[in-house]
Amino acid sequence: MSVAHTEVTPQAEGPCGDDDCGIRDVLDRIGDKWTVLVIVELAKGVRRFRELQRAIPGISQRMLTVTTQRLCRDGLAERTAYATIPPQVEYRLTPMGRSLAEAVARLADWSREHKDAMADARERWDGAHP
Amino acid sequence: MSVAHTEVTPQAEGPCGDDDCGIRDVLDRIGDKWTVLVIVELAKGVRRFRELQRAIPGISQRMLTVTTQRLCRDGLAERTAYATIPPQVEYRLTPMGRSLAEAVARLADWSREHKDAMADARERWDGAHP
DNA sequence: CCGAATCCCAAGCGATACTG
DNA sequence: CAGTATCGCTTGGGATTCGG
Numbered sequence: 001m002s003v004a005h006t007e008v009t010p011q012a013e014g015p016c017g018d019d020d021c022g023i024r025d026v027l028d029r030i031g032d033k034w035t036v037l038v039i040v041e042l043a044k045g046v047r048r049f050r051e052l053q054r055a056i057p058g059i060s061q062r063m064l065t066v067t068t069q070r071l072c073r074d075g076l077a078e079r080t081a082y083a084t085i086p087p088q089v090e091y092r093l094t095p096m097g098r099s100l101a102e103a104v105a106r107l108a109d110w111s112r113e114h115k116d117a118m119a120d121a122r123e124r125w126d127g128a129h130p
Numbered sequence: 131m132s133v134a135h136t137e138v139t140p141q142a143e144g145p146c147g148d149d150d151c152g153i154r155d156v157l158d159r160i161g162d163k164w165t166v167l168v169i170v171e172l173a174k175g176v177r178r179f180r181e182l183q184r185a186i187p188g189i190s191q192r193m194l195t196v197t198t199q200r201l202c203r204d205g206l207a208e209r210t211a212y213a214t215i216p217p218q219v220e221y222r223l224t225p226m227g228r229s230l231a232e233a234v235a236r237l238a239d240w241s242r243e244h245k246d247a248m249a250d251a252r253e254r255w256d257g258a259h260p
Numbered sequence: 261c262c263g264a265a266t267c268c269c270a271a272g273c274g275a276t277a278c279t280g
Numbered sequence: 281c282a283g284t285a286t287c288g289c290t291t292g293g294g295a296t297t298c299g300g
Contacts, residue, residue: 022238022242023167023234023238025245026241030157030161031160032161034273036157037150037153040151048282050282060273061283062273062276062284062285063273063274065283065284073251073255073256074248074255075248075254081282084281085281088281088282096244096247100244103236103240107153107233108151108153108156110156111153112151115152118204118206118226121205121206163293179261180261191263192265192293192295193292193293195263199263211262215261217263219262
């Protein structure tokens with residue numbers, strides 16, 4: 001196991017000198033309603049603004065704007081505007097953005113693997129509680 | 131690469147038959163302010179209610195209660211209560227909870243690895259924008 | 261010590277209308 | 281098409297109080 005990896009060994013205080021192992025940093029960026037959906041879509045390739053909106057059902061124009069801007073600000077995506085009529089703007093992930101997409105995909109893997117078990121646990125819990 | 135893994139290959143439509151590869155499911159559970167912090171703490175071992183609260187600076191009693199309850203409901207943690215005076219309650223991760231802790235630790239790894247690059251990107255962006 | 265109940269505020273988000 | 285501006289609702293979560 002790489003030295004860089006966060007240990008989760010039971011009973012140890014852990015190597016996290018800080019409070020939260022930095023996990024909040026990334027969650028503050030992808031924990032919102034739309035960011036990961038945009039990342040996942042951009043991981044498939046270059047997309048125009050409208051393409052993104054059509055590919056992500058339910059997202060409003062406003063939220064797509066703020067989400068793409070945040071991605072660009074954090075260096076996870078890049079924006080390319082062409083001065084055509086009508087305007088045309090392309091978004092694509094940066095290398096760092098692609099690496100985040102990879103990490104996110106792993107989390108999605110976990111989710112699908114345990115989806116049923118969690119649903120079962122919920123049913124049992126809800127059944128056993130007034 | 132495992133068949134179960136979500137592909138992020140550019141230009142492909144991807145194997146996600148559903149909308150979001152299931153990524154929203156897990157983010158709806160760990161995307162809130164406190165859940166991952168509790169998971170990370172419980173990954174270190176069994177903890178009592180008060181121990182958790184002291185270990186997680188800033189969390190209120192109420193939020194710790196709702197967070198632990200959600201974890202128990204989803205089968206990620208277990209609660210053991212002893213009828214002593216004063217009461218004593220222990221929380222511990224289930225095997226599924228530990229596997230989630232592992233996945234979360236990987237995301238934390240990514241976060242620490244790219245923290246500086248993202249801070250730089252922000253500074254550049256903020257500098258270049260009115 | 262552990263948790264439930266209530267009140268309240270602020271952030272996040274959606275809807276809509278407007279601009280280049 | 282792409283983005284901005286404004287308003288209003290909904291929700292997360294903090295503070296406090298009460299109960300077992």
